[in-house]
Amino acid sequence: MASNGKVDASAVLEQYGHDCLREIMDDATRSAANARAKVKGADKPKAKSSPAQKQRGKEQDVELPTAAEAWNAFDRPPVPTFPLDALPQTLRAFAEEKAMASGADVSAFAMASLALLSGVIDHRVRLKPKRYHDDLLIPPVLWTLLLAPPSSRKTAIMRTAYDAIDRLDGRDLEAYLAAKEAEEELAKLEERPVETIPQPRHRIITDATSERVCALLSRQDCGAILIRDELSGWIGAMDKYGGGGKGAAQDRSIWTRAFDGGPYTQQRVSGDRRVRNLSVAVIGSIQPDRLREMGNLDSDGLLQRFLPVVMGEAQPYRDEERDLRVERAFTDLINRLDGMEPGMFLLTDESRARFEAFDADMIKAGRITEPSPAFGGFLAKLPRTLGALALILHLVDVVEGRALGIEDVSDHAVANAERIVREFVIPHGTAFYDLQNGGQALSRVRQIATAIIRHNGPTITLRSLTRITRGLRDGREDALKQLFVFEAGGWLTPVERGPYNTEWFVTPGLGERFAAEHEAEVRLQAEIRERIMRGRRGGP
Template sequence: MVALSTRFNPDDHLEPAAMTCDPPNLAAALRHAEAGIPVFPALVSPGETSWNKRPAIAGWQAGASIDPERIRAWWRQFPHALPGIELGRAGLVVIDADRHGDGPDGIAALAELAALHGGLPVGPIVETAGGGLHYVFRNVPADPLGNSPGALPAGVDVRGAGGWIVAPGAVRSDGAAYREVDGAPSLAEAFAEDGAGDELPTIPAWLAEIIRRPKAPAKPETWRAPARPVAAPATVGDRERRYAAKALAAEAAKLASVTSGRNSALNAAAVKVGHYVGAGWIGEAEASDALAEAATANGYVAKDGSRAMLATLASGLRAGMAEPAAPLPDRIDDDAEFGAAIVAGLKRGERIDPKTAEANAGEGRPLRSEGASAPEALFDPWEAYIVPSFPLDVLPPAIRGFVEEKAVHLGTCRSALAMAALGACSGAIDHRWKLRPRQHGEWSVSPRLWVLLVGDPSRGKTPAINAALAPIEAEEAARRQAYLNAVGEHERAPVTSPEPEKPDRLVVGDVTVEKLGEILSRQSRGVLVKRDEIAGWVGAMEKYSGGRGSAVDRAFWLQAYNGGTFTVDRQTRGELYVSNLSVSLIGGIQPARLAQLRDLEADGLLQRFLPVMMAARTYPEDRPFHRDGDPYGRLVTALLHVHPEWSASGPVPLKVHADGARIVEALMRHLFDLEQVADVYAAGFQAFVGKLGGVFGSLALVLHLAHHPEAPPSYVPADIVEKAARIIREFIIPHAQEFYRTAATVTDGDRTAKVASWILTSGKTQFVPSDFVRNVAHFKNLGVWEVNKALSPLVAGGWLVPAEVGPLARKWTLSPAVPVFFAARAAEEDRRKAVLADLMRSPRKR
């Protein structure tokens, strides 16, 4: 072990490119490639404050090569490129210590850190063109380090799996060079020894441990969102300021306790607090600081970094500020602030004491009962699902543009459009494509996806499905017309000629198992099934089963999800052999009809669907999107024509690049651990989780081909693998949790919202059973026990406080928090009912 020096001889120089006339950068590339290190051309150009570096070729991770002819061809194309080293496949990790006049001295900091641990092992050291140092080590074989510096000191960074560096011997356009330090081993020579010596040591365990450790957060003021002028309303007093301060404290406390879905939770909290910022009730800096501290406390910054946290925080605040909070309502019983106190108390874990709620309303005293548990916050009867939005940044530009445009024009859910588009791409791709997600073994997946959009009739399931499938259906219509034209010409031809061949079917709708088997017996590419309402598909299993029950049909559909050979037994025309029974499927269902799917859990058919809990529709806007034609349509059409390579044994499967192996294994381990404990959740969820490994592989394959529809590389790169993993972690699992919870209960959510609407607009604060029986339609003819049962969600959610303790209440008090917390909703419900009464020309009904 040697101690680090922070000074180097300025007379250090590059070894001449002896025995070659190649330019220095090409010579450096060839030298490292000859040693077995994958290289690629990189473009390095001066920027305003630093030099910009980027790969010159797309797919540089998979494309980096040791082939000298390929490398020479690159340098003919990019004669001024510098050689880049692809670190993942090389199995290398680099500690990058920078030294800039206006920043931290990373070289000194690393030297100090190394001294505490007895120094670093001797290995290649490169002085960069910017005056920093690269310390090169072999990466940890079993669990390679990536590109996160972890808890390393400021000025010290890491480049590992998924990253790259400029190779030693490279020379920038200004003459500055990447020089190997005298006395340290040459990287090319040490690597070429391939373990014969110890001149390329593995990164020390103590250093790897520091890198894996989360970085301590910076001070909150570094996270402050940029200040924006806020036009305060004419009357902002102590009451509004105290209300906003309490709401901020409650949101921050709630956010700090979140352990999953941190990004969605931060965004929701920022939007809520942003309403008060926009109204001028609280300062933006104060709100930003409090939420940033909470995001640090819950581990968001440690997991995803401060940059991601800041972006979400700023975005949420902007969205909330765009819709300032409505003025506080008149005081409830002379003191509306009492409601705000109750809101804050609920969020602190306090429970309202039913005996004092009525007596002390308006006195501003916290009301609690000792030892009683409390709801986390006031229940929102109108919030159908609490699920995150689809991470659109993982999509290819053509699909993302389609989602953004159609969401505006149709007013439908972006998440539904995104998943429908991925399902459409899945159906467009030849199902004989295969991907082996793991580095070893024969397990492979195809691009099949089954997408299920869950939403009420008004949420736009069918428009989303139709928009996503439009390019495929247009292509099928064109093929069909061309076939009919060819048939007509064949019939009119004077000379006998072969009959035109029927085109492959691309999309089918309401089709029986027997008919679908007949279609697939003529084609091996698979097909896309489109069902606007999946409940009808379930019913068809019974209707067309010919008295045999649905078992045979289910066996067909189970195989259609898995692919492979299948024999259809037809009642009157014998057997039908299908070489590849493979189906992608897109459909929709209403939440109220989820009970009809419960019977599909027994054999796992339900668990093959990827549920999307749709958000409410917005107003469809008529505004232009300036795009070059129809990029999404062109992409889907290209996917219809891309075919796998074939060998004597069949299609050649794609593989995940070695760089992505760590991502695959991390997700597989996460899914395995989740499956072991998922049985405590709703029925069916555990089996669903058990199938997500295959879904992950299918998503990675679809994304890979969608990013490279013309000539897909044979290796799926790490960035695509990470995008597929993000869809699983950030979107599919949370939506499935909500789906299986809803499917297990099939709750009366709509009824609860209706009674909550009546409560808000009734003007009452005390209620007895007859109030609900007379005024709320679905309470008609209910007895006291049934009224209690119907009101139980509002009691448990903190809306209503029973006057007596026990299973049967005959009087309830409205929590003073409700009119405050739902002031905007009350105004909207009041307006909506007035408009409806006017349109119906009938008396106002609450």
């Protein structure tokens, strides 16, 4: 739908087999357009279309948008903020309090709080989405990746996650040492052998080698969480430890198994090691300029298991009086979730129908190859993410008394989890994979925008755009998908309704509105061409 709300362009996607993405693209594009409008001062009175604009769309009874309403196609699309109202009040208040005190992105704190719970809850707690089959059992495991520019204060987020879980590990270690010392003294007095005291639970993994992970999890079935301030170090250690070849691939295969959990046997020269539940949650960060180091991890699906969060810029912190009730409520929540016994949760009929519809959407979405082929694999894994998020939200309701422990996971929990995935995870994933792919999607958008501004005349055809824009030469279906964004962004208005439209009205005044951006793009393209020609001539 165009930004004026009068043109239904969703049929274009439906006609070409992308109906599953219609809602996704509508939400992501509109939220991006709204964010840009707010940044540009959209609270000003809406400009009225001139008589000339109305005349251009008269025959089609379409009122064209104004250039002031159009989104800036030359800017990198802003990513939406986390839908905080989808979280239980305890988690929302905690994220807001920590973001205010540190100045770090509240959306990153919100995702980190869910990742933190993923490391606390016993991974033998499972969600069984299917009524009759148990081939899909989803643990409360999340892999969260913070894409953190310098000075984004991501360390505050990582420290918060670490400290909250380390408190539990420290408590159990102290109790273990005290029990061990007491047993040694008692055995000495009774003149008998010292009995073995069970090892304490280790929730945090600091040594990320597969050898160490399997050794730790062979002693506990409840899983653990890897917390790394810089995931690039984890990746580097993986390749170094595995020798960068067959060993590195084997190391990665262990980690991909750890995402889903379940039994695993590690074969070693010194003897096989049995792990009854190889299950690890992950939270870490990486700087944008080190994204290329993760490029080889999308070949086996390791990268696609992460939920990327493109962090916003840090804001000045607010040194206000702490609300101790928020911290006490969060600490109490952590303690209660930590004490939950393993168990299996089912879905209600309503929540199962919602889960199945989402799963069907993502099966189709898995064929997407833009902004990179890995993005389709990322989308295809999101039903499991939906299940994990719904399970975590339901468990919070259970320990806080809003649901009984014997109740099935409600449609309310699944609906909130779906909001988080559709409104936050998918748009951030789109931005992440575009960056990871070198920003090619943004480059194509800029090329299309330049072609539209350069065009003379009130309308422009698909044939004209394809002829002058290299980024639209991958077929009619792909071209229409890319031009849909310009319809939603207020640049183009279809001349005809329906899936067969190949001509658009061009919003007047775009050249004047984006003159500076257009000139900068033209200079950039000229510089690129000059460098190419200089290389061919063998010049300096």
